[in-house]
Amino acid sequence: MSDAIPVDVVIGLLHAASAEPEIDVDALISKLSLPEQDAMRIGYELRHLRATSQRWRRRGQELAALFSSARELAQLRDVDELLGRLVERAHDLMGTDVTYLSEYDAETSELRVRTTLGTVAPSFLGLRVPPGMGLASQVVERRRPFWTSKYATMTQAPHDSGIDAAVNAEGLVSLLGVPLLAGEEVIGVLFAANRVEHAFSPDEISLLSAFADHAAVVLQTARLLARTQQSADETRRAYGELARHVEAMERASEVHSDLTSLVLEGGEATDVATALGRALRCQVTILDLDRLDETVAEAVDLSRRSGRCTPAGEGEYVVAVLAGPTLLGALLLQQGEVEFGPVERRTAERAAQITALLNLKQDAMLEAEQRVGSDLLADMLSEDADRRADIGARARARGIRLDELRSLVVVSVPAELRREAVRALRRTAGLVGEHADRIVALTAEPDPATASTLVHTTVGRTVRSPVLTVGAGVGDTTEDLRTEVDAVSACLRILPALGMSDAAVTADEYLPYTALFGPGEKRVAAFVRRVIGPVLDWDAERSAKLLPTLAAYLSNRMSPVATARALHLHKNTVLQRLDRTAELLGADWQEPDRLFRITVAIRLAHLTKSP
Numbered sequence: 001m002s003d004a005i006p007v008d009v010v011i012g013l014l015h016a017a018s019a020e021p022e023i024d025v026d027a028l029i030s031k032l033s034l035p036e037q038d039a040m041r042i043g044y045e046l047r048h049l050r051a052t053s054q055r056w057r058r059r060g061q062e063l064a065a066l067f068s069s070a071r072e073l074a075q076l077r078d079v080d081e082l083l084g085r086l087v088e089r090a091h092d093l094m095g096t097d098v099t100y101l102s103e104y105d106a107e108t109s110e111l112r113v114r115t116t117l118g119t120v121a122p123s124f125l126g127l128r129v130p131p132g133m134g135l136a137s138q139v140v141e142r143r144r145p146f147w148t149s150k151y152a153t154m155t156q157a158p159h160d161s162g163i164d165a166a167v168n169a170e171g172l173v174s175l176l177g178v179p180l181l182a183g184e185e186v187i188g189v190l191f192a193a194n195r196v197e198h199a200f201s202p203d204e205i206s207l208l209s210a211f212a213d214h215a216a217v218v219l220q221t222a223r224l225l226a227r228t229q230q231s232a233d234e235t236r237r238a239y240g241e242l243a244r245h246v247e248a249m250e251r252a253s254e255v256h257s258d259l260t261s262l263v264l265e266g267g268e269a270t271d272v273a274t275a276l277g278r279a280l281r282c283q284v285t286i287l288d289l290d291r292l293d294e295t296v297a298e299a300v301d302l303s304r305r306s307g308r309c310t311p312a313g314e315g316e317y318v319v320a321v322l323a324g325p326t327l328l329g330a331l332l333l334q335q336g337e338v339e340f341g342p343v344e345r346r347t348a349e350r351a352a353q354i355t356a357l358l359n360l361k362q363d364a365m366l367e368a369e370q371r372v373g374s375d376l377l378a379d380m381l382s383e384d385a386d387r388r389a390d391i392g393a394r395a396r397a398r399g400i401r402l403d404e405l406r407s408l409v410v411v412s413v414p415a416e417l418r419r420e421a422v423r424a425l426r427r428t429a430g431l432v433g434e435h436a437d438r439i440v441a442l443t444a445e446p447d448p449a450t451a452s453t454l455v456h457t458t459v460g461r462t463v464r465s466p467v468l469t470v471g472a473g474v475g476d477t478t479e480d481l482r483t484e485v486d487a488v489s490a491c492l493r494i495l496p497a498l499g500m501s502d503a504a505v506t507a508d509e510y511l512p513y514t515a516l517f518g519p520g521e522k523r524v525a526a527f528v529r530r531v532i533g534p535v536l537d538w539d540a541e542r543s544a545k546l547l548p549t550l551a552a553y554l555s556n557r558m559s560p561v562a563t564a565r566a567l568h569l570h571k572n573t574v575l576q577r578l579d580r581t582a583e584l585l586g587a588d589w590q591e592p593d594r595l596f597r598i599t600v601a602i603r604l605a606h607l608t609k610s611p
Helices: 007-018 025-030 036-074 079-094 134-142 161-170 202-265 269-280 294-306 342-380 391-397 415-425 448-463 481-494 507-516 523-542 546-555 560-567 571-585 592-608
Strands: 098-105 110-117 146-148 174-182 185-194 283-286 310-313 316-323 326-334 407-412 431-435 438-443 468-473 503-506
Touching: 079 098, 079 110, 079 185, 079 202, 110 134, 110 185, 134 146, 134 174, 134 185, 174 202, 185 202, 269 283, 269 326, 269 342, 294 310, 294 316, 294 326, 316 342, 326 342, 342 391, 342 431, 407 448, 407 481, 415 431, 415 438, 415 448, 438 448, 438 481, 448 468, 448 503, 468 481, 468 507, 481 507, 503 507, 523 546, 523 571, 523 592, 546 560, 546 571, 546 592, 560 571
Parallel strands: 468 503
Antiparallel strands: 098 110, 098 185, 146 174, 174 185, 283 326, 310 316, 316 326, 407 438, 407 468, 431 438
16 A cells, blocks of 8 residues: 555646646656656656647537537528638638638639638739649549648649749748538638648648538538529519510500501591500600701611611600601600510500501592692693683582682792602692692682792701792682793792792792793893893804803992902903993993993893793
8 A cells, every 4th residue: 555646646647637737747746756667657648648638628629610610601691701701710710821712613624712811912812723733623633632831842733833923922831722522513622821831730631621511511502592592583583574574565465456446447646646655654755857856866867777666865765657768757755654675665666657557548548639639720720721611610519619729839849859849738738739840839828928938848848958939829710820820930930040049939029020031021032132132142152251241240339340359350351341342332331221221131131041
């Protein structure tokens, strides 16, 4: 019993073996007075027991942190946030300088750094690792951890210049990579790295691997949930789109039914606009093509060329109303509570087609009615007395009251535009037709000037070309209307000689010219020959220009200087021509009476050259 060890000493030794702060084991053993060999054995076993205890304690703490991290990560659903927290937790567990995660792309077999912690080089995030290169590729291919204590001298995997540059820029020396596995599928690689040379212990490798196993499950679950949510969102969007499409088709069917009824019942363009606006729950306006701002005008032109409903501004759409290449009008749609999609735009295009059909139908009816009037007008202007017989009675039989027509307007437009001009006038004038390369219109407007202006506006807006119109009052239209038309036409012929190409006038404004150039007038040419015949002959024989010089001289108040400036001639040239004129007409040609007659003759000579 003399070799027995006191209980207090045994308890002290046990405390020393399990204590967190180190207790001096050798001091405790020295109190036992044991042989040296026994004391060494007891000291070794106590230290081994202490190391094992500390290792299991640390292991327990690591496992507790591991499970705590796994629980926390399992609560995350956003993949990007989860990756960040995953790297953050791994960084805390391993205590390394840098921790990062590379995501694996199965299609390209590439790895891309998605999330980092502890890095300083901006080029590291997003780094791509080509297939078969670097430590990461060994982890992916073999599906197990790989590490190196000194990356620069690593021989386990081939080096890549881009990866080496990024690692050097970050200053990394030792690296440990473990796979993130979802079954047999690698979804990424988790890395722990130090900026000093370090040999990773089995415990460190095991800890990071265990964390990676938990993280892979959580990450895969989050991805599946994200895909499920995305699929659910896509399904909801698809159902929403399907519902909207069904609703749009129902609206389109409603519009189709309404428009069909309008066609059968003889509706008008305004009815189409009302039906379209009611179905699409928007405002529809029939555009006046003469009053469009630049943006809308461009949209109308684009719709005309494409035949499609075209955006015209914020929440506005335009669709042209076409009959072949002819633009009949346009519809402006201002979007309301219904969003305009393909179905709505196609519905608007169908409505425009129906509008064109109704317009053509109305035009055909109007043209048929006006053709009767046009035939009647042709009879009124005929030289055949039989065709003019009983014209009043025949007009009344067709529902036309000739006694209500008060103004006559003759129109001059290019031949290729005449038909379109007649068509436009048939909507507004009483009787319209063609006569002697001119358009003749009889209207109920009592004021000839107003009638001429209205006709000019209507034709000009339609043909978009210069138009000349001359109006005159009419008395009894059942009498010989042809004489009045010829008199107005005579006035129309002299307007271009007066420098007019686009105007609305009355015959009374140019009565002197009309009297001189009226039908059957033969004395004008004789008067001109009698007054300035020698000048005309001189110019004709010598291709001279005495007549234009005299006209400019009289127009510039008989000033040789002003005349020379107007004709771009030297003053002496003008004086020489005036001297020649005096030789031909006589020295008294500038006397008041003779000068008046010469002035009139020159003006008439100029007008007789006009068509």
